[in-house]
Structures are given as C-alpha cells and as structure tokens.
Amino acid sequence: MKKIRLPGRNLSPSQWGKLLLASGLLLVFVQGVLQLHEVQNFFFPGRYYALKLNLIRKEYSKIDGGLSSLQAQLGRLTRLQEQQARHNLFPLRLSLSNSSSPPSADGDRFNPDSSWQSMFHAAQKKRVYVARKLHYIDLIQKAMHRDLEAQLSGNGSASPTKKAGMEKTLQQIRGSQALGRTFHDNLKNLSEKLEKLAEGGASPKARNVPYNRAK
Amino acid sequence: MSFLQANGIETPYLILPKINIMAEPCNRVYSSYFPILLILALGAFLLLFHLDHRPFWQDEAETACLAKNVLKYGVPLAYDGVNMISQEQGHEYDENFLWRWSPWLQIYVTAAAFRLGGLTTFAGRLPFAILGLMCIFLVYQLVRHNFGDRAWALWAAALLTCCVPFLLYARQCRYYSLGAFLTLASLYAFREKWQSKMFPALLLCFSLGLLFYANYLLFLSFTGAALLAAGLLYSSEMPLARSLKLIMAVGIIILPGLFLFSIQQQAAMVSLGAILANLENYFGDFFQFMFPLPLGFFLLWRWGRLLWTRSGLSEAPQEKFILFLSLVVLGNILILTPAPQGEFRYLVHLYPLCAIVLGWIVCRAWRYQKFSGVLLAMLLLGTNWLYVLPMDWLGIISRPVHNDPHMLIYPNLPLKLYISELSSPYPDVNQNLIRFFQTHARPGETILTAYGDLPLQFYTPYRVFGGLGGPIVETQPPDWLVPRWYTRWNRQYDLNESEVLIRQLLAHSTDYRPIILPAEDEIFGNQPDPFFHRFIPPIESIAPLIVYEKNPPTRQKP
Numbered sequence: 001m002k003k004i005r006l007p008g009r010n011l012s013p014s015q016w017g018k019l020l021l022a023s024g025l026l027l028v029f030v031q032g033v034l035q036l037h038e039v040q041n042f043f044f045p046g047r048y049y050a051l052k053l054n055l056i057r058k059e060y061s062k063i064d065g066g067l068s069s070l071q072a073q074l075g076r077l078t079r080l081q082e083q084q085a086r087h088n089l090f091p092l093r094l095s096l097s098n099s100s101s102p103p104s105a106d107g108d109r110f111n112p113d114s115s116w117q118s119m120f121h122a123a124q125k126k127r128v129y130v131a132r133k134l135h136y137i138d139l140i141q142k143a144m145h146r147d148l149e150a151q152l153s154g155n156g157s158a159s160p161t162k163k164a165g166m167e168k169t170l171q172q173i174r175g176s177q178a179l180g181r182t183f184h185d186n187l188k189n190l191s192e193k194l195e196k197l198a199e200g201g202a203s204p205k206a207r208n209v210p211y212n213r214a215k
Numbered sequence: 216m217s218f219l220q221a222n223g224i225e226t227p228y229l230i231l232p233k234i235n236i237m238a239e240p241c242n243r244v245y246s247s248y249f250p251i252l253l254i255l256a257l258g259a260f261l262l263l264f265h266l267d268h269r270p271f272w273q274d275e276a277e278t279a280c281l282a283k284n285v286l287k288y289g290v291p292l293a294y295d296g297v298n299m300i301s302q303e304q305g306h307e308y309d310e311n312f313l314w315r316w317s318p319w320l321q322i323y324v325t326a327a328a329f330r331l332g333g334l335t336t337f338a339g340r341l342p343f344a345i346l347g348l349m350c351i352f353l354v355y356q357l358v359r360h361n362f363g364d365r366a367w368a369l370w371a372a373a374l375l376t377c378c379v380p381f382l383l384y385a386r387q388c389r390y391y392s393l394g395a396f397l398t399l400a401s402l403y404a405f406r407e408k409w410q411s412k413m414f415p416a417l418l419l420c421f422s423l424g425l426l427f428y429a430n431y432l433l434f435l436s437f438t439g440a441a442l443l444a445a446g447l448l449y450s451s452e453m454p455l456a457r458s459l460k461l462i463m464a465v466g467i468i469i470l471p472g473l474f475l476f477s478i479q480q481q482a483a484m485v486s487l488g489a490i491l492a493n494l495e496n497y498f499g500d501f502f503q504f505m506f507p508l509p510l511g512f513f514l515l516w517r518w519g520r521l522l523w524t525r526s527g528l529s530e531a532p533q534e535k536f537i538l539f540l541s542l543v544v545l546g547n548i549l550i551l552t553p554a555p556q557g558e559f560r561y562l563v564h565l566y567p568l569c570a571i572v573l574g575w576i577v578c579r580a581w582r583y584q585k586f587s588g589v590l591l592a593m594l595l596l597g598t599n600w601l602y603v604l605p606m607d608w609l610g611i612i613s614r615p616v617h618n619d620p621h622m623l624i625y626p627n628l629p630l631k632l633y634i635s636e637l638s639s640p641y642p643d644v645n646q647n648l649i650r651f652f653q654t655h656a657r658p659g660e661t662i663l664t665a666y667g668d669l670p671l672q673f674y675t676p677y678r679v680f681g682g683l684g685g686p687i688v689e690t691q692p693p694d695w696l697v698p699r700w701y702t703r704w705n706r707q708y709d710l711n712e713s714e715v716l717i718r719q720l721l722a723h724s725t726d727y728r729p730i731i732l733p734a735e736d737e738i739f740g741n742q743p744d745p746f747f748h749r750f751i752p753p754i755e756s757i758a759p760l761i762v763y764e765k766n767p768p769t770r771q772k773p
Contacts, residue, residue, distance in 0.1 A: 022586055026590065032598055032626050036627070037625065055616060136617050143756060
C-alpha cells in the first residue's frame with residue numbers, strides 16, 4: 001500500500017510562509033462568507049435574536065461594571081465631603097450655574113473644590129454612560145419582544161419546533177428585561193444619591209432631570 | 216534615484232519614473248493612463264451619484280447654515296435674525312455672533328458652491344466630493360511620480376476608491392475631504408525638491424497653512440507627527456535653514472487663526488484623564504475601519520524583526536516612505552488622544568495614507584505569492600472581513616448595542632451596501648422631519664427640537680431652536696415640539712436645555728397633541744461615521760418619530 005506523505009518535512013520556511021499566508025486569508029474569506037447576514041439567515045433563521053441577546057448580555061456585564069464603579073465614585077465623593085465638613089472647610093458642592101465657558105475636564109488639581117468637581121464630573125459621566133446603554137437596551141428588547149410576538153401570532157402554520165424556538169427566545173427576552181429593571185432601579189437610586197451630593201447633602205433639586213426611565 | 220537604482224539594478228540609461236507624455240506614442244499614453252482613468256471614473260460615480268440623496272444632517276447643516284450667512288453678511292455669523300446656529304451651548308460665537316469655534320475654510324468653500332449652484336444639498340456637497348476625487352488621483356500620482364511603481368499606484372488609488380468610509384466622509388458638506396486633500400498635497404510637496412525649488416516649498420507652506428484653516432486639530436496632529444517622522448527618517452534631506460524658514464512661513468499663515476478661533480477656550484477642555492479612553496477608541500476604530508489589524512501586525516513584525524536582528528531598515532525608498540507614513544499615522548493618533556472628543560472623523564485625512572500603505576502590501580503579497588495577493592486584494596477591495604473578523608476573534612470588536620447586521624461593524628460587503636443606499640435611498644429622520652414641517656407648519660411658527668435643529672433651519676423658513684444650543688429664552692411656548700428618543704447631555708453631563716424644556720412642556724401641559732410619523736426616529740440621519748452609519752433601514756424599528764403640535768385653540772395666529 002502506498003504511504004500518504006505529508007508535505008511538511010519537505011517545505012522550506014518560505015513555502016511554509018506562503019502556505020500560512022494563503023490559509024490565513026482563506027480562513028478569513030470562508031468565515032466572512034459564512035457570517036454574512038443573508039447566509040446566516042438562510043442557514044440559521046433564528047440565530048439573529050440569539051446573537052442580539054448575547055450582545056445584550058455582554059452589555060449588561062458592562063452596565064454592571066459601570067454601576068459598581070459609579071457606586072465606588074459616590075463613596076469617594078461622600079468621604080471627601082465628610083472630610084471637608086469635619087475640617088470645617090468651605091462646603092463642597094457643585095456649582096449649578098451655567099458657566100460661561102466649557103468646563104476644563106481636569107480642572108485645577110491643586111484646588112480641593114476643583115478636585116471635587118472633576119470627581120463629580122467623572123461620576124456624572126459614568127451615570128450618563130450607564131443610562132444611555134440601559135435606555136438603548138430597553139428599547140431594543142421591547143422591539144424584539146414586539147416583533148417576535150407578532151411573528152408568533154401571525155404565523156399559525158409555523159412548525160411546532162419553530163414556535164417552540166420563538167417561545168424560548170421570548171422567555172429569554174423577558175428574563176433579560178427583568179434583569180434590566182433591576183439595573184434601572186439601581187441606577188435610579190445612585191442618581192438620587194449623586195443629586196444629593198451635588199446639593200451638598202440637601203434634598204435633590206429639580207434643576208435637571210437626572211434620570212428618566214424610558215417609558 | 217530611479218526605481219531600478221533603488222533596487223540595486225544598474226542601467227546605462229537613466230530611467231526616471233517621471234513620464235514624458237509628449238515623447239510617448241499616443242496609444243502608449245492611452246494604455247498607460249487607461250487604468251487610472253477607469254478608477255477615476257468609478258470614483259466619480261461613487262462620489263457624485265445621487266449626491267443629494269439625503270439632506271444635510273446636523274454637522275453638515277452647521278456648515279451650510281454658516282455658509283448661507285456668509286452669502287448674506289460676508290462673514291460667518293451664527294445669527295441671521297431668525298435662527299441661532301449652535302451645538303456647543305452658545306460658546307461658538309462672540310458678542311457680535313461672529314463664528315469663532317471652528318475654522319472658516321470649509322464654510323467659505325460651501326458659500327462659494329452655494330453662490331455658483333444655489334442653496335442646494337448637491338451644491339453644498341459638490342466641492343468636497345470633487346476634492347475626494349482629487350485625493351484618489353493624488354494618491355496615484357504621489358506613488359507613480361516618486362517611485363515609478365504603476366501597480367502600487369493603481370492599487371493604492373483603487374483601494375481608496377473602494378473604501379466606503381472614505382466615500383461617506385468625502386460626500387459630506389464638511390472639511391473631511393478637504394483635510395485629506397491638503398494632507399496629501401503637503402506630502403506631495405514634501406517628496407519634491409522643496410529644499411531648492413520655490414513651487415514645492417510654497418505648496419508645502421500653503422497646504423499646511425490651509426490645513427489649519429480646514430481644521431486645526433488635523434493640522435496640529437498631522438504636522439506634529441510628520442515633523443517627527445521626517446526628522447527621524449529624512450533628516451539628511453531637511454536643511455535646517457530652509458526648514459526653519461518653512462516653519463516660520465506656516466506660522467505666519469496660521470497666526471491670524473490662532474487669535475480668531477477660540478483655541479484657548481477649547482484647549483482648556485483637553486483632558487489628560489481621557490487619554491486612555493481615547494487611545495482605545497482611536498485604535499479600535501482605526502483597525503475596525505481603516506487598516507486591518509493583521510496587516511498592522513505584519514508591518515510590526517517586519518520592522519521589528521529588522522530592528523531585532525540589527526540588520527537595519529531597508530534603504531529602499533519605497534519601504535522608507537511606507538515606514539514614514541506609518542509613523543505619521545501612529546504619531547497622529549497619539550497626538551490626538553488628549554483632545555476632548557475621541558471622534559473617528561479626526562482620522563479621516565489619514566485614509567489616503569493608509570491606502571498607499573495597503574497598496575504597497577498588496578503588491579508585496581502578489582510578488583510573494585500570486586494567489587495570496589489576489590485573495591488579499593479581493594478582501595480589501597470588496598469586503599470588510601479582514602478588518603472585522605480578526606478583531607472579533609480576539610474579542611476586541613467595538614459593536615454598539617444599537618447595531619444592525621447591515622452596518623460596517625458586521626462582516627459585510629461595504630460597496631454593495633453603499634450602492635444599495637445610493638440607488639434606493641430611504642428617507643432618513645431629517646428628510647422626514649423636513650417634509651413634515653414643509654407641509655404642516657405655517658409661516659411664522661416656531662419649532663423646539665431636542666436635536667436636528669440645524670437641518671430644519673437650513674431647509675425650512677421657520678424659527679427653529681433647541682438642539683444642542685445654549686439656554687433657551689422664549690416668551691411664548693413653541694408651536695411644535697420634537698422630542699427625540701436618544702437623549703443628549705451637554706459637556707457637563709447635564710441634560711440639554713432643549714431636552715429639559717420639552718419634558719417640562721409635555722409634563723405640565725395638555726396643550727400639545729402627539730403626531731406619530733410612520734418613520735423611524737434615527738439618532739443622526741446621514742452621519743458618515745461607519746460606527747453609526749445606516750445604509751438601509753434597520754431590521755427592527757425601536758422608536759417612531761413623534762412630533763407634538765400645539766392644540767389649535769391655544770395656538771397663536773402667525
């Protein structure tokens with residue numbers, strides 16, 4: 001019987017290089033074709049929602065991280081405020097007036113009030129980051145939920161397997177929405193604390209809508 | 216040095232890359248220029264076809280509204296007696312409403328186009344699209360003229376022509392293609408004998424000086440990076456006295472601009488804390504939309520190996536130039552990082568430079584192995600797979616949650632998407648709002664909008680306010696309200712005044728009735744950023760466009 005000989009031993013480094021280059025590019029090519037939306041839709045019709053939910057899960061982990069970091073920032077701000085109050089220094093509070101020029105992102109680092117401002121600014125930034133993401137996800141999940149329900153009600157002749165798949169996705173969306181609601185509540189709570197800090201410990205002032213949950 | 220000499224090939228005849236057209240037979244010239252003419256024809260089609268398929272979006276409309284005021288007042292004023300142009304809470308103008316935020320060159324270019332072609336979307340975008348086309352030719356000419364490598368020149372031009380993000384930016388009524396053109400012009404002049412000849416020296420001075428007036432952030436980042444890279448690689452070709460004279464001349468050109476535009480005010484916004492986030496954003500976007508990560512690794516490996524083995528970098532002028540361009544791109548990104556906004560648009564002028572580098576890599580791949588060369592060229596010309604997939608595999612792809620599989624953040628065929636958009640454009644959010652108000656609002660009425668005020672100001676005769684502008688001083692409640700689902704915060708991370716006012720008016724009043732339009736409330740409209748750009752309507756509609764009209768009994772007669 002004739003032995004099959006692999007070419008590896010006989011290849012020079014240059015030939016190896018060529019082989020690797022061509023196979024790498026071919027891999028990208030094949031993967032690219034397979035990942036085109038039209039191709040995916042043809043071979044795996046329900047994959048779109050699964051991918052979207054997977055992305056939402058990833059975003060939720062970022063939101064979770066963002067909320068933890070916001071909580072830590074609030075802790076630091078509270079400690080700084082208490083420290084200043086103990087030493088009887090000027091009260092630290094955010095200037096609520098509209099300044100005539102855009103804020104310096106770093107501020108004057110030697111000024112305690114400025115360091116407070118920049119810390120507060122960072123916390124605000126984080127809050128906006130989380131609120132924005134949550135708002136997006138909220139609307140996207142609502143749209144997915146609506147579309148899937150419409151598909152289910154309008155697709156009486158669909159196979160039971162397909163219907164079961166859709167039901168499963170719907171359940172996953174509902175679960176994800178419930179998780180989103182806990183994040184919303186958490187953010188609302190932290191936003192209120194941030195507002196209190198801005199007022200120097202007083203009750204939140206209705207200067208601005210700090211956080212409006214998407215309706 | 217000729218191409219052959221550069222590669223160590225001696226020839227008794229001096230073969231210069233510069234082609235003497237007159238000396239060549241007609242058919243040879245024709246065959247020599249035919250491929251680039253074909254590329255330019257394709258570029259002209261892609262850049263000019265249905266140039267006005269969508270109305271200006273917010274940023275373009277800012278330029279267009281200011282240009283409209285230039286035609287009226289001679290200078291860019293932010294106020295025309297009816298509407299105020301602002302996206303930075305009113306910080307962009309002085310007490311006389313003179314625009315002092317961004318440089319004026321793009322505004323005057325647009326004003327000239329409006330003067331010639333009328334106040335139309337097509338006229339506003341045309342000069343910039345033509346500049347985009349000139350970039351394609353200049354890329355070809357820069358390579359062909361200096362290195363005599365026709366294949367490389369053609370590949371570079373073809374890659375730039377088929378680069379959809381570049382096309383999107385070049386079709387905007389904004390400085391993007393102007394910045395790219397001036398960057399290329401300065402590089403072209405730099406490769407000429409500016410040390411001894413007057414014309415290249417003048418071209419270098421003016422292209423850099425004008426780059427400042429196109430956008431000073433581009434000027435600062437590009438000039439800084441180019442100076443450093445040139446000092447590192449071409450120091451022997453830079454006589455000190457001449458270089459200093461040149462720097463001084465550029466300084467004199469930009470001097471008035473340093474005082475005219477609020478650079479100090481904006482420089483105060485520079486944030487050292489944002490450096491890391493900006494670095495991540497810039498490099499993420501760079502590898503996702505501009506230069507594939509594996510090819511970046513290839514260059515690193517190639518030059519790293521040469522440095523490691525101490526064999527020194529190749530003295531071939533082609534490779535030296537590629538290294539120079541790579542350093543310019545890298546330096547440019549690094550210089551940009553402390554700037555307050557890490558926006559991809561500040562890298563657009565680097566697209567032609569990347570096309571030159573990519574063209575060189577394609578040629579090398581072809582010479583190394585024809586099959587790989589063809590495959591690489593196919594991947595780069597027709598797909599974004601080499602950009603997106605490797606980043607996806609490494610888990611570093613930046614894909615926003617509001618994504619859609621028909622965007623450039625997914626593996627796609629960008630030219631197919633682009634041509635679908637041009638051939639069957641859908642009315643975007645701005646188009647829908649413009650049409651609505653053109654047919655429903657009455658003369659003298661007022662519109663308060665949370666965003667998209669500037670396109671409405673440009674295309675409709677009404678008083679439009681709100682948006683990202685500053686405090687709102689209105690004695691009468693507006694006749695129309697346009698809340699947008701995507702909430703906008705200002706630089707202090709407070710809600711914008713327009714957002715607050717709309718919420719207050721809707722919360723405490725029953726004077727308004729909602730009108731739900733059968734259209735999607737998109738975030739931007741014709742935003743060219745590949746991270747956000749939608750070529751076709753999204754698969755799922757997440758929020759309808761809602762306009763609130765003041766109830767008839769409480770509505771004032773205009």
